[in-house]
Amino acid sequence: MLTIVKGPYLQWPTTDSMTIMWETSEPASSKVQVLVAERIHSGYQGNYKKPDQIHSTYSQEGYSTIHQLTVRDLDASTIYFYKIYSENEQGEVESGPYPLKTAVKKGEPFSFTVTSETGGYSGFDPSNGQINKNIFHQMQRYRPDFTLFVGDVVNDGENYEDWEKYFFGPGKEFMVNTPFYSCLGNHENNASWYYDFFAFAPPKNYYSFDYGDVHFLCLDSTDFIKFENYPHSTGEMSPGNTQYDFLIDDLKSTSAKWKMVFFHYPPYVSGGYQVEDLRQLCPILEQYGVDLVFNSHTIVYERSHPLRAGKIDFDEGIVYIVAGGAGAMPQWLLPKRDWHTSQSLAVPHFVQVVVTSDHLEMRAIDEEGRLFDTFRLRKDSDSKKEFY
Numbered sequence: 340m341l342t343i344v345k346g347p348y349l350q351w352p353t354t355d356s357m358t359i360m361w362e363t364s365e366p367a368s369s370k371v372q373v374l375v376a377e378r379i380h381s382g383y384q385g386n387y388k389k390p391d392q393i394h395s396t397y398s399q400e401g402y403s404t405i406h407q408l409t410v411r412d413l414d415a416s417t418i419y420f421y422k423i424y425s426e427n428e429q430g431e432v433e434s435g436p437y438p439l440k441t442a443v444k445k446g447e448p449f450s451f452t453v454t455s456e457t458g459g460y461s462g463f464d465p466s467n468g469q470i471n472k473n474i475f476h477q478m479q480r481y482r483p484d485f486t487l488f489v490g491d492v493v494n495d496g497e498n499y500e501d502w503e504k505y506f507f508g509p510g511k512e513f514m515v516n517t518p519f520y521s522c523l524g525n526h527e528n529n530a531s532w533y534y535d536f537f538a539f540a541p542p543k544n545y546y547s548f549d550y551g552d553v554h555f556l557c558l559d560s561t562d563f564i565k566f567e568n569y570p571h572s573t574g575e576m577s578p579g580n581t582q583y584d585f586l587i588d589d590l591k592s593t594s595a596k597w598k599m600v601f602f603h604y605p606p607y608v609s610g611g612y613q614v615e616d617l618r619q620l621c622p623i624l625e626q627y628g629v630d631l632v633f634n635s636h637t638i639v640y641e642r643s644h645p646l647r648a649g650k651i652d653f654d655e656g657i658v659y660i661v662a663g664g665a666g667a668m669p670q671w672l673l674p675k676r677d678w679h680t681s682q683s684l685a686v687p688h689f690v691q692v693v694v695t696s697d698h699l700e701m702r703a704i705d706e707e708g709r710l711f712d713t714f715r716l717r718k719d720s721d722s723k724k725e726f727y
């Protein structure tokens with residue numbers, strides 16, 4: 340019997356399109372219907388009437404098990420609904436309607452969440468996956484426009500079952516209406532499933548995108564620091580390396596007001612698994628005005644002071660946030676904080692960021708919804724920063 344085994348889930352939101360993916364048990368056809376619903380102030384599905392007006396239909400030739408369809412010609416910052424359909428000789432399946440929201444335009448506010456380690460913590464997790472479910476549930480309550488995963492979303496990326504067990508399974512209700520981005524952690528093992536299941540821009544292990552007034556850059560730190568050399572780099576972070584050249588060209592070419600970078604290994608954390616060799620990237624991030632860096636790998640929460648040139652700098656520094664997310668390893672922290680640590684706590688958590696054109700708010704929230712860290716940053720028209 341034909342069944343849907345993953346998703347549907349949302350990928351790569353733009354101001355006029357959304358990519359929808361799902362997996363079926365057997366090769367089957369792919370079809371997506373985009374629906375619109377009239378907005379009302381009470382009643383069915385919150386403040387929307389039942390989505391029964393068809394906006395557009397997209398389908399693809401041929402059969403596949405992993406389905407990927409991009410719906411286009413949508414309006415920016417707009418809520419639509421979608422349904423998916425697959426069919427083969429064994430039968431037909433459908434799912435939906437679910438809401439989706441297109442990306443906001445420049446100048447419009449939005450929010451996103453950040454977490455990681457849904458699989459990396461699995462070997463230590465006494466809750467047998469309950470933490471993952473709690474984190475997804477809490478993120479859903481905050482209704483982010485999208486989410487960043489900073490790697491280790493599975494325990495072993497080469498193991499097909501891991502992707503459902505640690506990631507798509509516990510995240511199902513969240514991912515059905517929230518697009519996400521991810522970077523490679525060491526636990527993904529650079530496996531082909533990462534490239535099959537995600538619709539990021541090629542080459543997928545590093546890429547960039549704009550959302551509102553923010554330029555986001557995803558890097559593959561497992562390529563900069565190869566497994567056999569970990570935790571040391573052997574020259575990959577120098578001109579001629581494809582990813583290194585991409586990093587510089589990408590940051591050079593963006594004029595976005597805010598710049599945020601995410602990659603797995605943390606250059607700054609007052610705990611085990613800090614990868615100091617990655618500080619070789621910091622002068623580049625500083626030169627091109629990066630505001631926030633998100634990392635993981637150490638399964639704790641930590642926020643650095645604003646840092647520049649290896650020192651605390653509240654005028655031009657970058658804040659490094661370790662969002663070790665869906666887990667907590669208290670014994671991985673040093674007995675006392677390091678000089679660069681502003682706040683640090685080993686609790687399961689996610690990070691919420693709210694962005695307007697001039698202000699940025701960041702909050703760290705635990706698996707029961709409690710706020711335990713926050714900071715705000717203002718940037719005026721000549722890009723001067725002020726933390727407050």
Ligand SMILES: [Fe+2]
Nearest residue numbers: 491524525636
């Ligand atoms: Fe890791």
